[in-house]
Amino acid sequence: MIKIGITGSIASGKTTASKIISLKRGPLFSADDCVKKLYKSKKFNKIILKKFNIKIKNNFKSELKKRLIKKKENLKKLTKLIHPVVRKKMFDFIKKNKSKNIIFLEIPLLIESKLMKYFDLIIFIKSNKSLRLKRYISNGGDKRLFSYLDDHQMKDSKKLKYCDYVVVNNKSLSVLKSKLLNIIE
Secondary structure (H helix, E strand, O other): OEEEEEEEEOOOOOHHHHHHHHOOOOOOHHHHHHHHHHHHHHHHHHHHHHOOOOOOOOOOHHHHHHOOOOOOOHHHHHHHHHHHHHHHHHHHHHHHHHOOOOOEEEOOOOOOOOHHHOEHHHHHHEOOOHHHHHHHHHHHOOOHHHHHHHHHHHHHHHHHHHHHEEOOOOOOOOHHHHHHHHHHH
């Protein structure tokens, strides 16, 4: 089995790239989808409310975002809750698909989490910061939160040395698709 990791900075186009490259080639695991499912879990939400002392139950995510920006330690606290769950789901996915020839895993913090040894190939999706910010805001994101999260990720220049391929995603969808298909071939 060949395990391909897809990573990149916030709003670089990882999800789009992952869907393009995995289509009809093999199953895809998305760490972001895993986190979204976590936030739909009542059990997880109770843990978050308690851990961050949040009283608002409806739309507590906006209160959590404020607290993340306000206090640096809160991001670490949240990471310690989320990452072990996502990592377990990732390993379960690999185990479940061990008979497949190729599998794809979209992991935004693949390098930061030091997961490189679990992949046969790592593709880094790179995009300039102004375009990433524009994408993030167009998807309902907040400029301050983008800056905060982006500042807390490893710089692209450091991540690149761990990646087998770098795909610059500053142009059209068709250009991105062409670059990804060249890698697969």
